[in-house]
Amino acid sequence: MVMNFLFHVRFHFKLGKKNIEFQVKWNFDHKENIKVPAMVISGDKRVTFLPSKYLSGNMQKTITCKVRSYFTQTPNFKSSEMESNGYWGGITVEPLRIELSERAHKEQEIKITSTIPILCDHQFRLNPDACGVDLEIDVQSNTIDEIVAAEACVKKLTPQAWDPKTNTATVTHKVIATRDFRRDGDKKMAVRFRSVFSLSPNIFHDVKLPDIQIQTKDTDTKKCSGTGDPHFLGFDRKRSYHLYRVGEFVFYKAKSRPFEVQIRTWTCWKVACICGMIAREGNDIIEVDMCHGRFMKSYPRLLVRSKNSLLQGTQIKRSTNGKEFTIYFPSGSWVKTQSAKWGMNVYAQAPSEDYADTVGICGNNNGKDSDDYFSPTGQIVEGKNQDFPNIFFESWRLKPGTSFFDKLPQPNPAYAYNPKYCKCAKNKGVIDCTYAGKIKDPAKRANRGKDITKQVNKKTRARRSTDYHDYDSPDETTYKFNYGLDIKPVVPKWPTASGLTEVKAKAFCMSAINNSTAGRTCISKKVIDPATFITNCVEDIKISDDAEFATASVQGLEEACQESILKDPANYIKGKDGKEEPPKFITEYVCPNDCSRQGRCDKGVCKCRDGFIGVDCGINKNTPPTVLQMLRNGLCDTQKKPCGSVRFIADNLLNGNELTCRVRNVKILNGHPYASLKSYRVQADFESFREVSCNLPTTPVRLGKAAAIGHILSISNNGIHFSKEHLFVIHDGLCMNCSNTGFCSQKPHTCLIDGRCYTNGAKHPTEVLKYCNTDKLTNRWTEIPTTTSTTTTTQAPTTTVQTTQPPTDPPSTVDPRWAPKGGKATYRWDIWTLSESGCVCHFDHSKTDCACCDIGGCQCPEKYMAQCTKCGQLSLCGTTKPSPDNGIDAWTFTFTGCPCHFDTKRNDCACCQNSGCPCGKRQLNQCVTCGHPEQCGMKPEIFGPP
Numbered sequence: 038m039v040m041n042f043l044f045h046v047r048f049h050f051k052l053g054k055k056n057i058e059f060q061v062k063w064n065f066d067h068k069e070n071i072k073v074p075a076m077v078i079s080g081d082k083r084v085t086f087l088p089s090k091y092l093s094g095n096m097q098k099t100i101t102c103k104v105r106s107y108f109t110q111t112p113n114f115k116s117s118e119m120e121s122n123g124y125w126g127g128i129t130v131e132p133l134r135i136e137l138s139e140r141a142h143k144e145q146e147i148k149i150t151s152t153i154p155i156l157c158d159h160q161f162r163l164n165p166d167a168c169g170v171d172l173e174i175d176v177q178s179n180t181i182d183e184i185v186a187a188e189a190c191v192k193k194l195t196p197q198a199w200d201p202k203t204n205t206a207t208v209t210h211k212v213i214a215t216r217d218f219r220r221d222g223d224k225k226m227a228v229r230f231r232s233v234f235s236l237s238p239n240i241f242h243d244v245k246l247p248d249i250q251i252q253t254k255d256t257d258t259k260k261c262s263g264t265g266d267p268h269f270l271g272f273d274r275k276r277s278y279h280l281y282r283v284g285e286f287v288f289y290k291a292k293s294r295p296f297e298v299q300i301r302t303w304t305c306w307k308v309a310c311i312c313g314m315i316a317r318e319g320n321d322i323i324e325v326d327m328c329h330g331r332f333m334k335s336y337p338r339l340l341v342r343s344k345n346s347l348l349q350g351t352q353i354k355r356s357t358n359g360k361e362f363t364i365y366f367p368s369g370s371w372v373k374t375q376s377a378k379w380g381m382n383v384y385a386q387a388p389s390e391d392y393a394d395t396v397g398i399c400g401n402n403n404g405k406d407s408d409d410y411f412s413p414t415g416q417i418v419e420g421k422n423q424d425f426p427n428i429f430f431e432s433w434r435l436k437p438g439t440s441f442f443d444k445l446p447q448p449n450p451a452y453a454y455n456p457k458y459c460k461c462a463k464n465k466g467v468i469d470c471t472y473a474g475k476i477k478d479p480a481k482r483a484n485r486g487k488d489i490t491k492q493v494n495k496k497t498r499a500r501r502s503t504d505y506h507d508y509d510s511p512d513e514t515t516y517k518f519n520y521g522l523d524i525k526p527v528v529p530k531w532p533t534a535s536g537l538t539e540v541k542a543k544a545f546c547m548s549a550i551n552n553s554t555a556g557r558t559c560i561s562k563k564v565i566d567p568a569t570f571i572t573n574c575v576e577d578i579k580i581s582d583d584a585e586f587a588t589a590s591v592q593g594l595e596e597a598c599q600e601s602i603l604k605d606p607a608n609y610i611k612g613k614d615g616k617e618e619p620p621k622f623i624t625e626y627v628c629p630n631d632c633s634r635q636g637r638c639d640k641g642v643c644k645c646r647d648g649f650i651g652v653d654c655g656i657n658k659n660t661p662p663t664v665l666q667m668l669r670n671g672l673c674d675t676q677k678k679p680c681g682s683v684r685f686i687a688d689n690l691l692n693g694n695e696l697t698c699r700v701r702n703v704k705i706l707n708g709h710p711y712a713s714l715k716s717y718r719v720q721a722d723f724e725s726f727r728e729v730s731c732n733l734p735t736t737p738v739r740l741g742k743a744a745a746i747g748h749i750l751s752i753s754n755n756g757i758h759f760s761k762e763h764l765f766v767i768h769d770g771l772c773m774n775c776s777n778t779g780f781c782s783q784k785p786h787t788c789l790i791d792g793r794c795y796t797n798g799a800k801h802p803t804e805v806l807k808y809c810n811t812d813k814l815t816n817r818w819t820e821i822p823t824t825t826s827t828t829t830t831t832q833a834p835t836t837t838v839q840t841t842q843p844p845t846d847p848p849s850t851v852d853p854r855w856a857p858k859g860g861k862a863t864y865r866w867d868i869w870t871l872s873e874s875g876c877v878c879h880f881d882h883s884k885t886d887c888a889c890c891d892i893g894g895c896q897c898p899e900k901y902m903a904q905c906t907k908c909g910q911l912s913l914c915g916t917t918k919p920s921p922d923n924g925i926d927a928w929t930f931t932f933t934g935c936p937c938h939f940d941t942k943r944n945d946c947a948c949c950q951n952s953g954c955p956c957g958k959r960q961l962n963q964c965v966t967c968g969h970p971e972q973c974g975m976k977p978e979i980f981g982p983p
Contacts, residue, residue, distance in 0.1 A: 052081045056109045061085050064120075065098040079109075092153070092240040097127035126153050128170075128194075130230065130246050137184060137214035138254040139389035142294065144187045144211035147249065149230065151206045155196045157238055169195040170232060170241050174210055174461040178226035182460050183253050185475050187211035190461035190468055213458070214253045216369040216388050217477040221606045224253045256389035258369075260600045261289055261399035263300065264382040264593040266310050266580050268573040271400035272387060274409050277569050278424050279576070280398075281308040281528065283521025285435040285442065287397040288314070289385045295319050295452060298372055298385050298397075299440050301328045301518065306580050307527040310380035315342070315441045318366040319452030321351050322445060325362050325374045327381060329516045334665055336686050336727035337362065337376040340514060341497040342441070344448055348455045350472030353493050354486035357652045358629050359692055359726035363484055367455045369476045375592055376726065379581070382589055384596055386480070398433055437520045479603040483624035495866075502864030505978075507682045513669075533582040539575060542584075546574035549587045550594055553631055554638050558622045559598035570594040591631050599623050629653040650754075651691050655726075661751075661758040662687040662729075671763060671777035674770035675738045681872060682722075683750060683765045684730040691754035692723040698731035699759055703747030703766075703779060710747055710764070710779030720874060720886040721752065734875040735889050736767050741793040744769045745781045769794045786811050790818060802974060855977040860932045860962045862921035863979065869894035869918070869927050873903040891927050892975075893951070893966050907951060925979060928953030932962040932980075959983060 050057075058079040062069060073091045078084075087100070101123045105115040128151045135145055149172055157168035173191045176184065188211070198206035212228075227248040232241065259272035268277040280286070283302050290297040301313035312328040312335070322342040327335040339355075339362055341347060350367035363373040369388035374381045387395060393403035400409035410419035412432035419426040438444065458474030499506040531539045550556045550567055559565045574590035602608050602623045609617040621640070628638035629652055636645035636654035645654035666686040673680035690696070698721045703712045720732045731750055737743040745768035751759040768775040772787035772794030788795040788809035801807035801818055810819035866873065871889040878887035879896045887896055890905035897904045897914035906913045907927070924930040930950040937946040939957050947955050949964035956963045956973035963980045965972035974983055 050083075050106065055080075058107060058109055058112075059083075060105045060107070060115065062103045063087055063091065064101045064103060065095040067099070067101060067120075070095060089156075089238075089240055092126060094243055095126075096153070096240060096244050099123040099125050124152070127151070128153075128241075128244055128246060130249065133247060133249055135212070135249060135251045136254060137212065137251060139214045139216055139256040140254075140392055141213060142390050144213040147210045147212060147228075149192070149194065149208050149210065149246075151194050152204060153240070154199050155194055155206060155238060155241075157196065168238075169193040170238075170244075172208070172210075172246075173231040174212070175229045175231045176226060176460075176462045177229050177248065178224075182477055183215055183217070183224045183226060184212050184228070184251060185215055185458040186461050187213065187456045187458055189457075189470065190459045212251075213475055215475055215477050216258070216390075218258045218369070218386075218388075218479065218604065219606055220255065220257060220604050222255050224255075226251050226253075256392050257404070258389050258392075258604075259387050259402050260384060260596070261387070262382065262384045262593055262596060263288065263311055263398070265573055265577045265586065265589040266305055266308050267302065267382075268576070268590075268593070269398055270569070270593070270597065271398070271409050272395065272402040273400050273404060273406045274421075275406060275566075275569070276424070277573055278426055280430050281425075281526035282427070282430060282434075283309050283519065283524045285437075285440045285518075285520065286430065287433045287435065288383065289387065289395060289399040290397045291387075291391050292394045292396060294368070294390070295449070296366070296368065296370055296391070297441075298383075299435065299442070300383060300398075301326070301440075301442060302521070303328055303332060303380065303519070304521075304524060305332065305379055306582075307529065308580055309521070309526060311383055312380045313442065314372065314374050314381070314383050316364055316366075316372045316385075317441060317446070318351070318368060318370060319348060320345055320448045321347050321366065322441060323347075323351075323353070323364050324442070325376075325381070326442075327376060328518055329514070330686075332380075333378045334686075337374065337381065337725050338509070338514070338728075339493065339725075340509070341493055342445055343497075344445070344501075345453070346497070347490070347494060348453070348472075350455045351490070352473070352488060353490045354484055355489050355725070356486045356629060357692055358655060359690070359723060359728075360630065360653075361486065363486060365473070365476075365478075365481060367473060367476075369478060371478075371481070373596075375589075377588070379586065382592055386478075398430065437522075442518070479619050479624075480599060483599070483603070483619065485625075498864060505677075505679060505863075507678055507680065529579060529582075531579060533579060535582050537578060537582060537584075539579070542575045542578040543571065545578070545584050546571050546587050546590065549574065549591050549631065549634075552634075552638075553591050553595055555595045555598050555623050555627050556591065559594075559602065564601045565594065565598050567594060570597075585634075588631060588634075595627060599627070630655060651693075656689055656691045656754060658755075659758065660689055661753055662689045662760045664752065664760050664763060665727075667763050667765065671765050672775060673765070673767045675736065675767065676770040679739065679872075680733070680736050680767045681875060682730045682732050683748070684724070684728060685750075685752060685763075686727055687729060687752060687760065688727065689754070690723065690726060690729055690752075693754065695753070695755045696721045696723055696729065697753055697756055698729075699751045699753065700731070700733070701749040701762075703749060703764065705743075705745040705747060705766075705768075705775075705779060705781050708781045708783075710766075712747075712749055717885065718756075732874045732886060734885055735872060737792070738767050738769050741791075743792045744773050744783075744789050744794050745775055747779050771796065783815065788815050788818075790816060856979055856981040858981045860925065860980045862925055862932075865920040865926075867904060867917040868920045868923055869905040869907060870903075871905075878902060892969075892972060893927055924950050926976065927951055928964040928966060929962070929980075930964075937961070 058077055061076045063073045076085050102121045103118040105118050107115040131148050155169055171191050171193050174186050192208045192210055194206050194208050228251055229248050230246040232244055261272050262270045268279050270277055283304055285301050288298040288300045296318045298316045300311050302309040303312040313326040315324040320343055324340045324342050326338050352365040354363045360376050363371055365371045371386045373384040387402055395402040407421045408417055410426050410429040411417045419429045455472055457470040457472055459470035496508050500508055560567050570590045570593055574587045577586040578584055603619050608620055612618040626641040628643050632638055632643040633653050633655040635649040636643040643654045648658050650656050650658045664685050664687045668684040698719050699716050700719055701713050701716045703710045722730045737746055748765045749762045750765055751762045753759040764779055766775050766777055766779055772784050772789050773781050774784055775781040783789055786797045795809040797809055797811045799809045806821045807818035813819045869891055871891050873888055874886045876887050876889040878884040880899050887902045888905045894905035895908040897906055901914040904914055929947050931948045933945045935946050935948040937943040947962045947964050949955055953964035954967035960973045960983050
């Protein structure tokens with residue numbers, strides 16, 4: 038296909054004249070190009086065209102033509118030239134100057150427009166998507182990450198982009214200033230569009246686009262905190278203000294975007310401490326809560342409360358000691374909780390776009406400390422010197438039942454998308470696109486915690502896809518909260534009940550702060566004033582009568598110190614790769630929890646005293662974990678849960694490779710427990726500083742081999758010293774009543790046959806003449822009787838034998854675990870994998886934490902020990918096939934939609950996969966391994982009753 042440009046030439050000259058010709062010459066920027074030959078038209082023709090090949094080398098210019106007429110008899114005598122109007126042919130970029138503020142909520146568009154159609158030759162017919170002009174953003178600056186492009190560094194001008202109404206093809210690049218959370222001033226840079234012409238029409242190959250001059254405007258960012266009992270440091274206020282009231286409050290809310298943090302406070306000694314935090318950005322809502330338990334006995338429970346999956350770019354990190362959770366949102370906002378036995382500290386970072394645009398306890402974030410105490414109505418309700426602004430706090434109290442803890446906002450589709458943001462500097466070999474690409478937060482990079490986002494998402498998917506899981510259900514996470522409307526705080530006086538004086542408390546607090554590497558350095562550099570933190574520390578000790586409470590103020594000082602240091606570029610040093618790095622004393626050399634006052638901090642590593650271990654020296658080496666509670670009261674009903682794990686709340690838990698659970702099996706015979714003396718170990722999962730879960734093998738109760746069993750469990754940090762043993766009872770609630778002591782009894786009107794429960798009237802799985810009849814037997818099947826009748830006539834000596842059914846079928850009661858008739862598709866991690874752990878490992882028979890496989894599946898190698906795949910196809914390990922996207926199970930692709938082999942006129946039988954065979958009339962909606970019809974009906978929880 039040859040590309041042509043058509044230019045119509047019109048002039049006043051009568052048609053029908055003979056012996057007339059016209060000479061047309063093409064000019065570029067009003068200059069004749071000798072490489073482009075003149076054209077001649079004759080007769081009544083008034084149109085000529087310029088072949089596209091002559092545009093090569095003449096792009097980015099104004100194209101005109103000049104026309105002269107003459108008689109054919111006298112070609113040397115021509116009329117004067119008439120020049121046409123111009124047509125600019127090329128690619129434009131606008132605007133050429135851009136100012137990008139870090140406060141901007143939205144990206145700014147750069148338009149690239151071609152006035153020449155993108156038409157490709159026949160070589161592109163086999164790959165039409167390759168036809169086009171690729172335009173790549175290339176930042177010409179040493180500070181290449183000051184701006185980022187949304188979605189991609191390269192955009193393509195294509196034939197499909199051509200608009201015949203405007204005679205243009207346009208593509209846009211969107212750019213935004215990076216949020217760097219530093220006071221590094223405004224920056225100037227040039228952005229160049231590199232044109233990639235390997236797959237574009239030749240005429241574009243010499244096009245050079247102008248640079249865009251960009252200036253980024255720096256904007257300050259702020260942090261707000263609530264620590265101890267609790268003491269707040271707002272975005273602007275330099276001095277703490279104190280809340281001693283119980284209830285729910287707006288901590289920090291953005292006015293122009295969907296972001297909000299709310300807190301709950303509970304009675305803490307005789308005042309209040311924060312016990313819960315819930316944060317929302319867009320449709321993502323995440324909660325860290327301790328208010329569900331008792332004071333000093335609770336644990337932090339992290340829940341994704343959103344109805345949909347977390348947005349790409351939202352990240353959750355947990356510290357090694359399990360006391361700290363940090364939630365990073367795509368906007369650059371983050372919220373951190375630091376948990377202790379008494380409650381939690383809460384910190385929140387406001388990105389630059391929230392400058393002078395926030396409300397709540399944290400203040401308005403406008404850089405002034407004189408107007409923070411304003412109410413939701415916009416009125417200043419307290420003087421700036423008030424340290425106990427109760428009127429202000431009460432104005433931000435949430436009415437019972439209105440907080441996100443109790444009532445979630447509806448999802449908004451407008452918030453469901455977050456583009457990738459790309460650093461684009463091909464000249465420096467940098468092309469990097471991530472969902473958090475517009476954020477360059479040094480505090481985030483300094484966080485050495487574990488990314489648990491995938492782990493949290495997995496639990497959330499399980500909760501959404503089915504009610505049958507071992508995670509907390511909505512009923513289990515709901516509790517009655519005391520909103521504190523009638524609670525009045527009581528602030529004690531010096532000395533405390535144990536004899537602590539204000540002088541001793543102050544000395545202790547100063548010593549604790551000086552023992553902090555970061556705190557000591559920041560004070561010596563005069564980066565931060567310790568006075569407010571010492572005051573808070575002394576107040577905490579007075580209220581709690583416990584010097585351990587000083588840790589909250591030390592943590593608050595370290596957070597404030599880190600914020601100040603990381604904001605100032607003057608504090609950064611050049612790394613080995615030439616890049617700027619923050620000083621290590623505030624990143625790598627900070628020790629967690631001030632080493633729990635049981636060790637010293639040495640370049641970020643706690644050197645623990647004898648007898649103490651852990652990243653923060655918080656674990657007594659020779660003392661086993663102390664179990665405070667076994668969740669769900671030590672009972673699990675397989676009618677409601679898979680019962681594949683049991684969770685403990687305990688003190689003295691060490692997050693390490695040797696954290697393990699010891700198990701002794703318990704048989705329950707005739708309602709009485711009988712414990713085995715043999716024990717084995719199972720995997721323990723560290724959830725937080727006070728929570729651990731033990732992963733159990735697939736229970737015989739679910740496999741139909743027993744109606745009730747027990748496990749005696751204990752926990753160890755080192756495999757040597759174990760906690761006290763606790764009994765965990767698993768039973769089938771369809772027919773069994775059990776207590777957490779292991780004593781069980783059979784429910785009335787049920788059968789218990791061969792270890793499996795049935796309700797009265799339930800039919801035998803395979804023998805149609807047997808059923809559960811509790812009026813006759815509760816431990817064996819009742820057989821339906823048959824009758825024989827003999828009829829004799831005088832005409833002939835014949836005998837007739839007739840078999841009759843009973844007058845009515847026994848009542849049929851469907852097991853509540855079964856899916857409805859026709860089946861119910863449920864989410865499963867992989868179609869070949871029943872569970873990710875709980876079975877003996879094929880590579881090491883001493884281990885029982887490998888995947889359990891579905892029929893036809895085989896365990897993967899040790900690298901993928903949590904997965905099964907089709908036997909003989911181990912090369913597929915590492916790639917999961919979740920259901921129902923990849924079928925109902927390994928053999929059944931869909932419940933219906935395929936011809937029935939027993940009646941080809943019907944199309945309502947199951948469609949099979951992986952060479953499976955349909956069950957036919959016995960179970961219309963199921964496929965199984967060919968040659969094994971006994972498998973039909975084995976999964977009623979998926980395929981329902983026959």
